[in-house]
Amino acid sequence: MRTMLAGRLHLDTRNFSVEEVPVPTPGPGEVLVEMRAAGVCLSDVHLIDGTLTPATPTEKVARSQRVTLGHEVAGVVHALGPDLTGHWAPGMRVVLESGRNCDRCPGCARRRPCRQPLTLGVDYDGGWADYVVARQDTLVRIPDHLPFDQAAIIPDAVSTPYAALVRSGAVRPAQSVGIWGVGGLGAHAVRIARMIGAVPVIAVDPLPSARERALAFGADLALDPADPGFAEAVDDATRGRGLGVAFDFAGHPAVAEQAVPLLTPGGSLVLVGLTPEPVTIKDSVMFTFEGKQIRGHLGSLSDDVEQLIALTAAGRLDLAPSVSARVPLAEAAEAVSRLERKTGDPIRIVLTR
Structure with missing residues (x-):
């Protein structure tokens, strides 16, 4: 045998x-x-x-x-x-x-x-x-x-953030994007957001090394979520518009609490990181009035893997x-x-x- x-x-x-x-x-x-x-x-x-x-x-x-x-x-x-x-x-x-x-x-x-x-x-x-x-x-x-x-x-580490941005988040060129958690998935989300043409791409992570990596991977701004001037920095970077789409790759309930108020009217928070903890919306009146959304995302489709192989093979994604x-x-x-x-x-x- x-x-x-x-x-x-x-x-x-x-x-x-x-x-x-x-x-x-x-x-x-x-x-x-x-x-x-x-x-x-x-x-x-x-x-x-x-x-x-x-x-x-x-x-x-x-x-x-x-x-x-x-x-x-x-x-x-x-x-x-x-x-x-x-x-x-x-x-x-x-x-x-x-x-x-x-x-x-x-x-x-x-x-x-x-x-x-x-x-x-x-x-x-x-x-x-x-x-x-x-x-x-x-x-x-x-x-x-x-x-x-x-x-x-490519399957998962790259295809999951790719599908999250392209499918669940439906990110468009020139749309402002926030990415919480710049680890194995979030780092690729930064690169994909830049490849799509999102502006600005704002990365959020408590680790200085992760923020440095985000900038190297194409983020326009990398912030510490504990920074007292965090909300003001996002407002300045987006010229007062807020975030069109926010992505939680950290899998932490605090992300929703921080990200939802920063969403532009009609904006979405896409949950990619997994956590058994509840997600809480503090001001459901404004959340509903402004038409904001929270979406869950898991994995990717066959088409996503094939597209990423083509992009990587062609040198569009290193x-x-x-x-x-x-x-x-x-x-x-x-x-x-x-x-x-x-x-x-x-x-x-x-x-x-």
Whole structure:
């Protein structure tokens, strides 16, 4: 029996370790991908510490109480399962989408949005492994000149803020934008907002290093949320207009309290960062009178990943600065610890083989 290394989380004990497990066999409509790069996300940390848990685990994960982590994965097609309908061949360079439809719910039956989407590396085995099985409809080809470590982080680290800005926030050129939290997702939100043409792009983070990074990534202004002159600085930067759209990538209730009063009439706050804490609106009268909105956002669509691959491959979006470190798969636990402690203030740590 062939074996491989895999970063496995024991859901019953929340114990994470790199273990030797059998190499999986692709089933009908599936492909076996040899992992070349896999991103380490804060949600992986939250899965390990128990803050997050699989919402719709597959029968295999539910029965074994074990799952291989990793939802940002790029690699090479290694072997093909039966009954493939696409044109796949060993050696093709691919990136995996970070989830898949359940194919069982009423939404899937009617070709509508899936009501119970499954997340790679959460609900089914992900890519922190030498090899990972992927359904063919979750694979996207990548060009030869796009490095694996940059391609790997496109699903989620880049596609989630991209979809938040383009879809949920519907950001337009010359529109004022505020971005709270300039970590792994927020840093890319700053770059995407500038690429879209938002003006001004205001980044908000309590960490001086994060504010410096935001400016390097194209923010017009970077503010400390605790600055006594915070509201006045936003007013000056927007020439009294306020923020057309604000984005919470920090996942902190205080963001809404600070951002909502700064929204222009008709403006929106888009919640991207996850928190179990309630979001409170202090003045609901003015909120309603001015037609403001609060929207939730999660993940991205297949089109978003394909568009970002095209933008990155064409040089419109340089993701090289986003790869903070490359760590061997065997040292995945250390990579998780480094992210949890924010050692070096990383944007994305990438596991490699």
